[in-house]
Amino acid sequence: MTPQTIRVACSNCNLRELCMPMGLSESDIGRLDDLVATRRKIKRGAALFSNGDRFNALYAIRTGFFKTCVATADGRDQVTGFQMAGEIIGLDGIVADRHSCDAVALEDAEVCVMPYDRIEELSREVPALQSHVHKIMSREIVREHGVMLLLGSMRAEERLAAFLLNLVQRLHARGFSQSELVLRMTREEIGSYLGLKLETVSRTFSKFAEEGIVEVKQRHVRILDTEALRAIVNAPACA
Structure with a gap:
Protein backbone atom coordinates (compact mmCIF):
# COMPACT_ATOMS: atom_id res chain seq x y z
CA MET A 1 0.00 0.00 0.00
CA LEU A 150 -25.27 -5.22 34.36
CA LEU A 151 -24.24 -8.66 35.54
CA GLY A 152 -24.24 -7.87 39.22
CA SER A 153 -27.49 -6.09 39.91
CA MET A 154 -29.86 -5.97 36.92
CA ARG A 155 -32.82 -8.16 36.07
CA ALA A 156 -33.03 -9.72 32.59
CA GLU A 157 -35.32 -6.96 31.25
CA GLU A 158 -32.92 -4.27 32.52
CA ARG A 159 -29.91 -6.02 31.00
CA LEU A 160 -31.45 -6.37 27.54
CA ALA A 161 -32.90 -2.83 27.59
CA ALA A 162 -29.49 -1.37 28.54
CA PHE A 163 -27.80 -3.46 25.85
CA LEU A 164 -30.18 -2.25 23.10
CA LEU A 165 -29.94 1.39 24.19
CA ASN A 166 -26.13 1.25 24.23
CA LEU A 167 -25.97 -0.46 20.84
CA VAL A 168 -28.31 1.97 19.10
CA GLN A 169 -26.51 4.95 20.68
CA ARG A 170 -23.14 3.76 19.34
CA LEU A 171 -24.63 3.07 15.90
CA HIS A 172 -26.27 6.51 15.83
CA ALA A 173 -22.85 8.11 16.43
CA ARG A 174 -21.82 6.43 13.15
CA GLY A 175 -24.72 7.92 11.19
CA PHE A 176 -27.20 5.06 11.55
CA SER A 177 -30.82 5.26 12.66
CA GLN A 178 -31.66 6.05 16.28
CA SER A 179 -34.43 3.46 16.28
CA GLU A 180 -33.54 0.62 13.89
CA LEU A 181 -30.67 -1.82 13.98
CA VAL A 182 -29.59 -5.17 12.60
CA LEU A 183 -28.15 -7.45 15.27
CA ARG A 184 -24.86 -8.85 13.97
CA MET A 185 -24.64 -11.20 16.94
CA THR A 186 -26.84 -14.20 17.74
CA ARG A 187 -29.27 -14.36 20.66
CA GLU A 188 -26.88 -16.87 22.22
CA GLU A 189 -23.96 -14.42 21.99
CA ILE A 190 -26.12 -11.66 23.51
CA GLY A 191 -26.98 -14.05 26.34
CA SER A 192 -23.32 -14.91 26.91
CA TYR A 193 -22.44 -11.21 27.13
CA LEU A 194 -25.36 -10.35 29.44
CA GLY A 195 -25.08 -13.45 31.63
CA LEU A 196 -28.47 -14.77 30.48
CA LYS A 197 -29.64 -18.09 29.06
CA LEU A 198 -30.65 -18.16 25.39
CA GLU A 199 -34.30 -18.86 26.34
CA THR A 200 -34.30 -15.83 28.67
CA VAL A 201 -33.01 -13.54 25.90
CA SER A 202 -35.66 -14.83 23.47
CA ARG A 203 -38.41 -14.57 26.10
CA THR A 204 -37.39 -11.00 27.00
CA PHE A 205 -37.37 -9.93 23.34
CA SER A 206 -40.88 -11.42 23.02
CA LYS A 207 -42.02 -9.57 26.15
CA PHE A 208 -40.73 -6.26 24.80
CA ALA A 209 -42.50 -6.94 21.49
CA GLU A 210 -45.80 -7.81 23.22
CA GLU A 211 -45.61 -4.57 25.20
CA GLY A 212 -45.06 -2.53 22.02
CA ILE A 213 -41.55 -1.45 23.03
CA VAL A 214 -39.75 -3.09 20.11
CA GLU A 215 -40.58 -4.79 16.84
CA VAL A 216 -38.44 -7.84 16.10
CA LYS A 217 -38.09 -9.61 12.74
CA GLN A 218 -35.27 -12.15 13.05
CA ARG A 219 -32.16 -9.94 13.44
CA HIS A 220 -33.92 -6.68 12.54
CA VAL A 221 -34.96 -4.71 15.61
CA ARG A 222 -36.97 -1.50 15.56
CA ILE A 223 -37.23 0.41 18.82
CA LEU A 224 -40.78 1.75 19.04
CA ASP A 225 -40.58 3.27 22.51
CA THR A 226 -37.13 4.46 23.58
CA GLU A 227 -38.48 6.07 26.74
CA ALA A 228 -39.99 2.75 27.84
CA LEU A 229 -36.57 1.10 27.47
CA ARG A 230 -34.97 3.90 29.50
CA ALA A 231 -37.65 3.54 32.17
CA ILE A 232 -36.89 -0.20 32.44
CA VAL A 233 -33.17 0.53 32.96
CA ASN A 234 -33.85 3.32 35.47
CA ALA A 235 -36.59 1.52 37.37
CA PRO A 236 -36.09 1.80 41.15
CA ALA A 237 -34.88 -1.39 42.81
CA CYS A 238 -37.42 -3.28 44.88
CA ALA A 239 -36.84 -3.03 48.63
Missing part, protein backbone atom coordinates in the same frame (compact mmCIF):
# COMPACT_ATOMS: atom_id res chain seq x y z
CA THR A 2 1.43 3.39 -0.95
CA PRO A 3 1.63 6.30 1.50
CA GLN A 4 -0.90 8.15 -0.62
CA THR A 5 -3.55 5.46 -0.25
CA ILE A 6 -2.88 5.39 3.48
CA ARG A 7 -3.45 9.14 3.55
CA VAL A 8 -6.78 8.68 1.81
CA ALA A 9 -7.58 5.92 4.30
CA CYS A 10 -7.04 8.16 7.32
CA SER A 11 -7.26 11.87 6.55
CA ASN A 12 -10.40 11.52 4.45
CA CYS A 13 -11.94 8.56 6.28
CA ASN A 14 -15.51 9.27 7.38
CA LEU A 15 -14.73 7.50 10.68
CA ARG A 16 -11.71 9.67 11.42
CA GLU A 17 -13.40 11.69 14.15
CA LEU A 18 -14.36 8.46 15.94
CA CYS A 19 -10.92 6.88 16.15
CA MET A 20 -8.48 9.81 15.71
CA PRO A 21 -7.84 12.83 17.99
CA MET A 22 -9.76 16.01 17.19
CA GLY A 23 -8.32 19.46 16.48
CA LEU A 24 -4.97 18.39 15.01
CA SER A 25 -2.88 20.55 12.69
CA GLU A 26 -2.47 19.43 9.07
CA SER A 27 1.13 18.40 9.75
CA ASP A 28 0.10 16.28 12.76
CA ILE A 29 -2.66 14.66 10.72
CA GLY A 30 -0.09 13.82 8.06
CA ARG A 31 2.10 12.17 10.67
CA LEU A 32 -0.79 10.19 12.10
CA ASP A 33 -1.56 8.89 8.61
CA ASP A 34 1.75 7.06 8.84
CA LEU A 35 0.44 5.09 11.83
CA VAL A 36 -1.59 2.86 9.57
CA ALA A 37 0.87 0.23 8.42
CA THR A 38 -1.67 -1.72 6.41
CA ARG A 39 -5.28 -2.79 6.27
CA ARG A 40 -6.49 -6.31 6.90
CA LYS A 41 -9.67 -7.95 5.68
CA ILE A 42 -11.16 -10.49 8.09
CA LYS A 43 -13.77 -12.97 6.92
CA ARG A 44 -16.87 -13.62 8.98
CA GLY A 45 -16.08 -16.19 11.67
CA ALA A 46 -12.30 -15.66 11.44
CA ALA A 47 -10.17 -14.33 14.31
CA LEU A 48 -8.33 -11.01 14.06
CA PHE A 49 -6.22 -12.22 16.99
CA SER A 50 -6.49 -15.02 19.55
CA ASN A 51 -5.76 -15.47 23.24
CA GLY A 52 -2.01 -15.92 23.70
CA ASP A 53 -1.02 -14.24 20.40
CA ARG A 54 1.87 -11.78 20.69
CA PHE A 55 0.64 -8.20 20.94
CA ASN A 56 2.15 -5.76 18.47
CA ALA A 57 -0.65 -3.52 17.19
CA LEU A 58 -3.97 -1.85 17.88
CA TYR A 59 -6.69 -2.12 15.26
CA ALA A 60 -9.16 0.54 14.16
CA ILE A 61 -12.27 -1.18 12.81
CA ARG A 62 -13.00 0.33 9.41
CA THR A 63 -15.98 -1.82 8.46
CA GLY A 64 -17.74 -4.72 10.11
CA PHE A 65 -18.49 -5.99 13.61
CA PHE A 66 -16.45 -8.05 16.09
CA LYS A 67 -16.97 -9.88 19.34
CA THR A 68 -14.29 -10.44 21.96
CA CYS A 69 -14.48 -13.60 24.04
CA VAL A 70 -12.51 -15.73 26.46
CA ALA A 71 -12.69 -19.47 27.06
CA THR A 72 -14.06 -20.41 30.48
CA ALA A 73 -12.66 -23.23 32.61
CA ASP A 74 -15.36 -25.61 31.31
CA GLY A 75 -14.53 -24.79 27.67
CA ARG A 76 -17.38 -22.40 26.90
CA ASP A 77 -16.83 -19.10 25.09
CA GLN A 78 -17.72 -16.12 27.31
CA VAL A 79 -18.43 -13.02 25.22
CA THR A 80 -16.79 -9.97 26.81
CA GLY A 81 -17.76 -7.28 24.29
CA PHE A 82 -18.96 -6.27 20.85
CA GLN A 83 -17.00 -3.77 18.74
CA MET A 84 -18.03 -1.87 15.61
CA ALA A 85 -16.65 0.47 12.95
CA GLY A 86 -14.78 3.45 14.38
CA GLU A 87 -13.76 1.63 17.56
CA ILE A 88 -10.27 0.50 18.57
CA ILE A 89 -9.64 -3.14 19.40
CA GLY A 90 -6.61 -4.93 20.85
CA LEU A 91 -6.02 -2.92 24.05
CA ASP A 92 -6.08 -6.16 26.09
CA GLY A 93 -2.59 -7.01 24.82
CA ILE A 94 -0.78 -3.98 26.25
CA VAL A 95 -0.41 -5.35 29.80
CA ALA A 96 1.48 -8.59 29.13
CA ASP A 97 2.52 -8.16 25.46
CA ARG A 98 0.09 -10.95 24.60
CA HIS A 99 -3.60 -10.90 23.83
CA SER A 100 -5.84 -12.20 26.60
CA CYS A 101 -8.96 -12.82 24.48
CA ASP A 102 -10.10 -13.79 20.99
CA ALA A 103 -11.44 -11.14 18.59
CA VAL A 104 -13.76 -12.78 16.05
CA ALA A 105 -15.45 -11.09 13.08
CA LEU A 106 -19.26 -11.36 13.19
CA GLU A 107 -19.40 -10.29 9.53
CA ASP A 108 -16.82 -9.61 6.82
CA ALA A 109 -14.70 -6.78 8.21
CA GLU A 110 -11.71 -4.58 7.50
CA VAL A 111 -9.33 -3.09 10.06
CA CYS A 112 -6.52 -0.53 9.96
CA VAL A 113 -3.41 -1.98 11.59
CA MET A 114 -1.55 0.49 13.84
CA PRO A 115 1.76 -0.91 15.18
CA TYR A 116 1.94 -0.12 18.90
CA ASP A 117 5.64 0.83 18.91
CA ARG A 118 4.80 3.45 16.27
CA ILE A 119 1.90 4.73 18.40
CA GLU A 120 4.26 5.09 21.39
CA GLU A 121 6.85 6.87 19.27
CA LEU A 122 4.34 9.32 17.78
CA SER A 123 2.66 9.89 21.16
CA ARG A 124 5.85 11.53 22.38
CA GLU A 125 5.77 13.93 19.41
CA VAL A 126 2.00 14.52 19.20
CA PRO A 127 0.61 14.97 22.76
CA ALA A 128 -2.98 14.86 21.46
CA LEU A 129 -2.40 11.26 20.35
CA GLN A 130 -1.20 10.19 23.80
CA SER A 131 -4.23 11.86 25.38
CA HIS A 132 -6.50 10.13 22.86
CA VAL A 133 -5.04 6.68 23.62
CA HIS A 134 -5.57 7.34 27.34
CA LYS A 135 -9.19 8.31 26.66
CA ILE A 136 -9.74 5.07 24.71
CA MET A 137 -8.29 3.06 27.62
CA SER A 138 -10.44 4.98 30.09
CA ARG A 139 -13.53 4.30 27.99
CA GLU A 140 -12.75 0.58 28.13
CA ILE A 141 -12.50 0.74 31.94
CA VAL A 142 -15.84 2.57 32.14
CA ARG A 143 -17.39 -0.02 29.80
CA GLU A 144 -16.11 -2.87 31.98
CA HIS A 145 -17.62 -1.22 35.06
CA GLY A 146 -20.91 -0.93 33.18
CA VAL A 147 -20.84 -4.64 32.32
CA MET A 148 -20.12 -5.52 35.96
CA LEU A 149 -23.14 -3.45 36.98
Whole structure:
Protein backbone atom coordinates (compact mmCIF):
# COMPACT_ATOMS: atom_id res chain seq x y z
CA MET A 1 0.00 0.00 0.00
CA THR A 2 1.43 3.39 -0.95
CA PRO A 3 1.63 6.30 1.50
CA GLN A 4 -0.90 8.15 -0.62
CA THR A 5 -3.55 5.46 -0.25
CA ILE A 6 -2.88 5.39 3.48
CA ARG A 7 -3.45 9.14 3.55
CA VAL A 8 -6.78 8.68 1.81
CA ALA A 9 -7.58 5.92 4.30
CA CYS A 10 -7.04 8.16 7.32
CA SER A 11 -7.26 11.87 6.55
CA ASN A 12 -10.40 11.52 4.45
CA CYS A 13 -11.94 8.56 6.28
CA ASN A 14 -15.51 9.27 7.38
CA LEU A 15 -14.73 7.50 10.68
CA ARG A 16 -11.71 9.67 11.42
CA GLU A 17 -13.40 11.69 14.15
CA LEU A 18 -14.36 8.46 15.94
CA CYS A 19 -10.92 6.88 16.15
CA MET A 20 -8.48 9.81 15.71
CA PRO A 21 -7.84 12.83 17.99
CA MET A 22 -9.76 16.01 17.19
CA GLY A 23 -8.32 19.46 16.48
CA LEU A 24 -4.97 18.39 15.01
CA SER A 25 -2.88 20.55 12.69
CA GLU A 26 -2.47 19.43 9.07
CA SER A 27 1.13 18.40 9.75
CA ASP A 28 0.10 16.28 12.76
CA ILE A 29 -2.66 14.66 10.72
CA GLY A 30 -0.09 13.82 8.06
CA ARG A 31 2.10 12.17 10.67
CA LEU A 32 -0.79 10.19 12.10
CA ASP A 33 -1.56 8.89 8.61
CA ASP A 34 1.75 7.06 8.84
CA LEU A 35 0.44 5.09 11.83
CA VAL A 36 -1.59 2.86 9.57
CA ALA A 37 0.87 0.23 8.42
CA THR A 38 -1.67 -1.72 6.41
CA ARG A 39 -5.28 -2.79 6.27
CA ARG A 40 -6.49 -6.31 6.90
CA LYS A 41 -9.67 -7.95 5.68
CA ILE A 42 -11.16 -10.49 8.09
CA LYS A 43 -13.77 -12.97 6.92
CA ARG A 44 -16.87 -13.62 8.98
CA GLY A 45 -16.08 -16.19 11.67
CA ALA A 46 -12.30 -15.66 11.44
CA ALA A 47 -10.17 -14.33 14.31
CA LEU A 48 -8.33 -11.01 14.06
CA PHE A 49 -6.22 -12.22 16.99
CA SER A 50 -6.49 -15.02 19.55
CA ASN A 51 -5.76 -15.47 23.24
CA GLY A 52 -2.01 -15.92 23.70
CA ASP A 53 -1.02 -14.24 20.40
CA ARG A 54 1.87 -11.78 20.69
CA PHE A 55 0.64 -8.20 20.94
CA ASN A 56 2.15 -5.76 18.47
CA ALA A 57 -0.65 -3.52 17.19
CA LEU A 58 -3.97 -1.85 17.88
CA TYR A 59 -6.69 -2.12 15.26
CA ALA A 60 -9.16 0.54 14.16
CA ILE A 61 -12.27 -1.18 12.81
CA ARG A 62 -13.00 0.33 9.41
CA THR A 63 -15.98 -1.82 8.46
CA GLY A 64 -17.74 -4.72 10.11
CA PHE A 65 -18.49 -5.99 13.61
CA PHE A 66 -16.45 -8.05 16.09
CA LYS A 67 -16.97 -9.88 19.34
CA THR A 68 -14.29 -10.44 21.96
CA CYS A 69 -14.48 -13.60 24.04
CA VAL A 70 -12.51 -15.73 26.46
CA ALA A 71 -12.69 -19.47 27.06
CA THR A 72 -14.06 -20.41 30.48
CA ALA A 73 -12.66 -23.23 32.61
CA ASP A 74 -15.36 -25.61 31.31
CA GLY A 75 -14.53 -24.79 27.67
CA ARG A 76 -17.38 -22.40 26.90
CA ASP A 77 -16.83 -19.10 25.09
CA GLN A 78 -17.72 -16.12 27.31
CA VAL A 79 -18.43 -13.02 25.22
CA THR A 80 -16.79 -9.97 26.81
CA GLY A 81 -17.76 -7.28 24.29
CA PHE A 82 -18.96 -6.27 20.85
CA GLN A 83 -17.00 -3.77 18.74
CA MET A 84 -18.03 -1.87 15.61
CA ALA A 85 -16.65 0.47 12.95
CA GLY A 86 -14.78 3.45 14.38
CA GLU A 87 -13.76 1.63 17.56
CA ILE A 88 -10.27 0.50 18.57
CA ILE A 89 -9.64 -3.14 19.40
CA GLY A 90 -6.61 -4.93 20.85
CA LEU A 91 -6.02 -2.92 24.05
CA ASP A 92 -6.08 -6.16 26.09
CA GLY A 93 -2.59 -7.01 24.82
CA ILE A 94 -0.78 -3.98 26.25
CA VAL A 95 -0.41 -5.35 29.80
CA ALA A 96 1.48 -8.59 29.13
CA ASP A 97 2.52 -8.16 25.46
CA ARG A 98 0.09 -10.95 24.60
CA HIS A 99 -3.60 -10.90 23.83
CA SER A 100 -5.84 -12.20 26.60
CA CYS A 101 -8.96 -12.82 24.48
CA ASP A 102 -10.10 -13.79 20.99
CA ALA A 103 -11.44 -11.14 18.59
CA VAL A 104 -13.76 -12.78 16.05
CA ALA A 105 -15.45 -11.09 13.08
CA LEU A 106 -19.26 -11.36 13.19
CA GLU A 107 -19.40 -10.29 9.53
CA ASP A 108 -16.82 -9.61 6.82
CA ALA A 109 -14.70 -6.78 8.21
CA GLU A 110 -11.71 -4.58 7.50
CA VAL A 111 -9.33 -3.09 10.06
CA CYS A 112 -6.52 -0.53 9.96
CA VAL A 113 -3.41 -1.98 11.59
CA MET A 114 -1.55 0.49 13.84
CA PRO A 115 1.76 -0.91 15.18
CA TYR A 116 1.94 -0.12 18.90
CA ASP A 117 5.64 0.83 18.91
CA ARG A 118 4.80 3.45 16.27
CA ILE A 119 1.90 4.73 18.40
CA GLU A 120 4.26 5.09 21.39
CA GLU A 121 6.85 6.87 19.27
CA LEU A 122 4.34 9.32 17.78
CA SER A 123 2.66 9.89 21.16
CA ARG A 124 5.85 11.53 22.38
CA GLU A 125 5.77 13.93 19.41
CA VAL A 126 2.00 14.52 19.20
CA PRO A 127 0.61 14.97 22.76
CA ALA A 128 -2.98 14.86 21.46
CA LEU A 129 -2.40 11.26 20.35
CA GLN A 130 -1.20 10.19 23.80
CA SER A 131 -4.23 11.86 25.38
CA HIS A 132 -6.50 10.13 22.86
CA VAL A 133 -5.04 6.68 23.62
CA HIS A 134 -5.57 7.34 27.34
CA LYS A 135 -9.19 8.31 26.66
CA ILE A 136 -9.74 5.07 24.71
CA MET A 137 -8.29 3.06 27.62
CA SER A 138 -10.44 4.98 30.09
CA ARG A 139 -13.53 4.30 27.99
CA GLU A 140 -12.75 0.58 28.13
CA ILE A 141 -12.50 0.74 31.94
CA VAL A 142 -15.84 2.57 32.14
CA ARG A 143 -17.39 -0.02 29.80
CA GLU A 144 -16.11 -2.87 31.98
CA HIS A 145 -17.62 -1.22 35.06
CA GLY A 146 -20.91 -0.93 33.18
CA VAL A 147 -20.84 -4.64 32.32
CA MET A 148 -20.12 -5.52 35.96
CA LEU A 149 -23.14 -3.45 36.98
CA LEU A 150 -25.27 -5.22 34.36
CA LEU A 151 -24.24 -8.66 35.54
CA GLY A 152 -24.24 -7.87 39.22
CA SER A 153 -27.49 -6.09 39.91
CA MET A 154 -29.86 -5.97 36.92
CA ARG A 155 -32.82 -8.16 36.07
CA ALA A 156 -33.03 -9.72 32.59
CA GLU A 157 -35.32 -6.96 31.25
CA GLU A 158 -32.92 -4.27 32.52
CA ARG A 159 -29.91 -6.02 31.00
CA LEU A 160 -31.45 -6.37 27.54
CA ALA A 161 -32.90 -2.83 27.59
CA ALA A 162 -29.49 -1.37 28.54
CA PHE A 163 -27.80 -3.46 25.85
CA LEU A 164 -30.18 -2.25 23.10
CA LEU A 165 -29.94 1.39 24.19
CA ASN A 166 -26.13 1.25 24.23
CA LEU A 167 -25.97 -0.46 20.84
CA VAL A 168 -28.31 1.97 19.10
CA GLN A 169 -26.51 4.95 20.68
CA ARG A 170 -23.14 3.76 19.34
CA LEU A 171 -24.63 3.07 15.90
CA HIS A 172 -26.27 6.51 15.83
CA ALA A 173 -22.85 8.11 16.43
CA ARG A 174 -21.82 6.43 13.15
CA GLY A 175 -24.72 7.92 11.19
CA PHE A 176 -27.20 5.06 11.55
CA SER A 177 -30.82 5.26 12.66
CA GLN A 178 -31.66 6.05 16.28
CA SER A 179 -34.43 3.46 16.28
CA GLU A 180 -33.54 0.62 13.89
CA LEU A 181 -30.67 -1.82 13.98
CA VAL A 182 -29.59 -5.17 12.60
CA LEU A 183 -28.15 -7.45 15.27
CA ARG A 184 -24.86 -8.85 13.97
CA MET A 185 -24.64 -11.20 16.94
CA THR A 186 -26.84 -14.20 17.74
CA ARG A 187 -29.27 -14.36 20.66
CA GLU A 188 -26.88 -16.87 22.22
CA GLU A 189 -23.96 -14.42 21.99
CA ILE A 190 -26.12 -11.66 23.51
CA GLY A 191 -26.98 -14.05 26.34
CA SER A 192 -23.32 -14.91 26.91
CA TYR A 193 -22.44 -11.21 27.13
CA LEU A 194 -25.36 -10.35 29.44
CA GLY A 195 -25.08 -13.45 31.63
CA LEU A 196 -28.47 -14.77 30.48
CA LYS A 197 -29.64 -18.09 29.06
CA LEU A 198 -30.65 -18.16 25.39
CA GLU A 199 -34.30 -18.86 26.34
CA THR A 200 -34.30 -15.83 28.67
CA VAL A 201 -33.01 -13.54 25.90
CA SER A 202 -35.66 -14.83 23.47
CA ARG A 203 -38.41 -14.57 26.10
CA THR A 204 -37.39 -11.00 27.00
CA PHE A 205 -37.37 -9.93 23.34
CA SER A 206 -40.88 -11.42 23.02
CA LYS A 207 -42.02 -9.57 26.15
CA PHE A 208 -40.73 -6.26 24.80
CA ALA A 209 -42.50 -6.94 21.49
CA GLU A 210 -45.80 -7.81 23.22
CA GLU A 211 -45.61 -4.57 25.20
CA GLY A 212 -45.06 -2.53 22.02
CA ILE A 213 -41.55 -1.45 23.03
CA VAL A 214 -39.75 -3.09 20.11
CA GLU A 215 -40.58 -4.79 16.84
CA VAL A 216 -38.44 -7.84 16.10
CA LYS A 217 -38.09 -9.61 12.74
CA GLN A 218 -35.27 -12.15 13.05
CA ARG A 219 -32.16 -9.94 13.44
CA HIS A 220 -33.92 -6.68 12.54
CA VAL A 221 -34.96 -4.71 15.61
CA ARG A 222 -36.97 -1.50 15.56
CA ILE A 223 -37.23 0.41 18.82
CA LEU A 224 -40.78 1.75 19.04
CA ASP A 225 -40.58 3.27 22.51
CA THR A 226 -37.13 4.46 23.58
CA GLU A 227 -38.48 6.07 26.74
CA ALA A 228 -39.99 2.75 27.84
CA LEU A 229 -36.57 1.10 27.47
CA ARG A 230 -34.97 3.90 29.50
CA ALA A 231 -37.65 3.54 32.17
CA ILE A 232 -36.89 -0.20 32.44
CA VAL A 233 -33.17 0.53 32.96
CA ASN A 234 -33.85 3.32 35.47
CA ALA A 235 -36.59 1.52 37.37
CA PRO A 236 -36.09 1.80 41.15
CA ALA A 237 -34.88 -1.39 42.81
CA CYS A 238 -37.42 -3.28 44.88
CA ALA A 239 -36.84 -3.03 48.63
